[in-house]
Amino acid sequence: MSLDRRSGCPINLSLEVFGDRWSLIILRDMIFGGRRHFRELLNGSMEGIASNILADRLKRLMELGMLTKADDPSHKQKAIYSLTEMAITLVPILAHLGAWGRVWLPTTEELSIRAELLEKGGPPMWDKFMDELRHDHLGTPLDPASGPSVRETLQAAYEAVVAGKALRASPAA
Amino acid sequence: MSLDRRSGCPINLSLEVFGDRWSLIILRDMIFGGRRHFRELLNGSMEGIASNILADRLKRLMELGMLTKADDPSHKQKAIYSLTEMAITLVPILAHLGAWGRVWLPTTEELSIRAELLEKGGPPMWDKFMDELRHDHLGTPLDPASGPSVRETLQAAYEAVVAGKALRASPAA
DNA sequence: GCAACTGATTTCAAAATGCAATCAGTTTAG
DNA sequence: CTAAACTGATTGCATTTTGAAATCAGTTGC
Numbered sequence: 001m002s003l004d005r006r007s008g009c010p011i012n013l014s015l016e017v018f019g020d021r022w023s024l025i026i027l028r029d030m031i032f033g034g035r036r037h038f039r040e041l042l043n044g045s046m047e048g049i050a051s052n053i054l055a056d057r058l059k060r061l062m063e064l065g066m067l068t069k070a071d072d073p074s075h076k077q078k079a080i081y082s083l084t085e086m087a088i089t090l091v092p093i094l095a096h097l098g099a100w101g102r103v104w105l106p107t108t109e110e111l112s113i114r115a116e117l118l119e120k121g122g123p124p125m126w127d128k129f130m131d132e133l134r135h136d137h138l139g140t141p142l143d144p145a146s147g148p149s150v151r152e153t154l155q156a157a158y159e160a161v162v163a164g165k166a167l168r169a170s171p172a173a
Numbered sequence: 174m175s176l177d178r179r180s181g182c183p184i185n186l187s188l189e190v191f192g193d194r195w196s197l198i199i200l201r202d203m204i205f206g207g208r209r210h211f212r213e214l215l216n217g218s219m220e221g222i223a224s225n226i227l228a229d230r231l232k233r234l235m236e237l238g239m240l241t242k243a244d245d246p247s248h249k250q251k252a253i254y255s256l257t258e259m260a261i262t263l264v265p266i267l268a269h270l271g272a273w274g275r276v277w278l279p280t281t282e283e284l285s286i287r288a289e290l291l292e293k294g295g296p297p298m299w300d301k302f303m304d305e306l307r308h309d310h311l312g313t314p315l316d317p318a319s320g321p322s323v324r325e326t327l328q329a330a331y332e333a334v335v336a337g338k339a340l341r342a343s344p345a346a
Numbered sequence: 347g348c349a350a351c352t353g354a355t356t357t358c359a360a361a362a363t364g365c366a367a368t369c370a371g372t373t374t375a376g
Numbered sequence: 377c378t379a380a381a382c383t384g385a386t387t388g389c390a391t392t393t394t395g396a397a398a399t400c401a402g403t404t405g406c
Contacts, residue, residue: 006220008281010274010288011201011267017278021192021363028184038384047179050364055385065277077372077383086277093273094184096266101183104238104259105190108181115183194394211353223395228354250352250403 017064022049022057027066027087028094031133032114034151036080037072061087082137091126091133095119110161114154125150190237195222195230200239200260201267204306205287207324209253210245234260255310264299264306268292283334287327298323 006012018024025047029035035044042054058081061067066087072078098115101107107115118125129150135142148156179185191197198220202208208217215227231254234240239260245251271288274280280288291298302323308315321329 005279007284008279009201009219009284010271010278010280012198012220012274013278013280014270014274015194015197017274019192019194019197021188024188024192025185028182039382042384046182047185048364050366051385052387053362053364058384072383075372075383077370077385079384089273089276093266093269096269097187098183100262100266101185101187101190103262105183105186106178106181107183107186111180111182212351215353223397224354225356226395231353245352248352248403250354250401252353 017066022053023061024090024094025049026054026057026061027083027090030067030081030083031087031091031094032151032154034136036082037078038081041081083133085134085138088130088133088137091130092123095126110158110165113157113161117154117157121150190239193230195226196234197267198222199227199230199234200256200263203240203254203256204260204264204267205324205327207309209255210251211254214254256306258307258311261303261306261310264303265296268299283331283338286330286334290327290330294323 004016006016018027025045026041026049029041029045033040033044035041038054038058041058042049042051045054058067058069062069064086066084068082068084070080070082072080095115095118098112099119102112102115102119118129128146131140131142131146132149132151134140177189179189191200198218199214199222202214202218206213206217208214211227211231214231215222215224218227231240231242235242237259239257241255241257243253243255245253268288268291271285272292275285275288275292291302301319304313304315304319305322305324307313
């Protein structure tokens with residue numbers, strides 16, 4: 001996983017940054033799942049990332065300028081990972097990627113509801129989401145009158161689908 | 174390079190389709206470079222793909238439904254690869270990917286001009302481009318009064334930058 | 347008939363991956 | 377005070393993937 005610099009093409013260079021099976025998964029979990037610690041990323045990962053791969057990718061993403069690391073005041077060994085602006089601006093790409101995957105690939109209903117909402121919300125929703133991420137990760141001020149956060153909205157929709165599925169599976173409740 | 178189906182998340186599934194260092198490069202060359210044959214992809218590849226990797230990825234992309242293969246009437250051994258609708262709808266993702274890479278990565282001037290124009294053109298230009306690709310690869314009818322093709326426009330811009338660079342390097346001409 | 351070209355396949359070394367075990371320091375529970 | 381649990385990793389090792397070069401058999405142009 002080195003940066004070859006095979007060519008100066010923007011698409012190629014982007015691929016060299018996250019054209020592997022794990023980097024974007026980690027960023028997805030940080031962006032949509034709000035995970036900030038090693039253990040959260042390790043245990044919360046739906047795809048089951050191994051700890052050595054996670055450590056390697058976190059290091060690599062820091063070297064590339066996509067993440068920063070800071071001490072957690074609550075625990076001397078704990079580290080908080082933050083997204084940089086470079087990573088936050090991936091939101092539109094993730095939105096498109098999710099929308100494309102939802103159309104063409106065998107996605108799960110509950111896991112694609114976020115992608116669906118994000119697609120429907122369009123650029124205005126992406127901008128709002130990026131502002132929220134800037135607030136959480138970079139400490140920039142946030143418009144207070146903006147209602148529930150995008151991540152909360154997406155999370156609530158996800159849980160509603162899960163609840164609906166459980167209900168249909170055993171309607172005894 | 175197998176499809177693990179690690180999770181039903183749209184982003185994960187998308188990554189399993191083209192989360193490697195070559196698949197998207199091949200699609201880029203077909204979409205923007207108009208390449209349709211094995212040799213064109215092999216020799217025209219800026220990044221220098223190896224023939225076994227190219228063969229493997231072409232096969233894989235066909236299995237995934239992103240490409241189809243047909244005999245070339247002009248040569249019994251020649252095959253023409255075509256994009257499917259699934260691959261054509263990657264255009265917006267490639268546009269975003271290019272735009273992101275242009276901002277954050279050390280791209281080359283002449284290689285990023287296409288990304289710049291595609292970003293400036295926005296969704297209307299992407300739609301026109303996708304229609305042209307559908308015409309070339311799927312045989313659908315094309316609006317005849319639409320002027321020069323997007324690929325021609327991008328290619329002309331690329332060549333203009335290259336010419337300008339050469340002029341600045343040796344203004345004797 | 348022969349050189350060049352077609353889309354691959356083979357071989358083999360190097361690199362990446364993934365699992366399990368382990369690490370040393372930190373915090374918490376009893 | 378001490379043992380257990382938790383912190384972010386690292387190590388060892390078997391498996392898989394990658395990539396470069398050579399090679400392949402069939403096709404075409406000359």
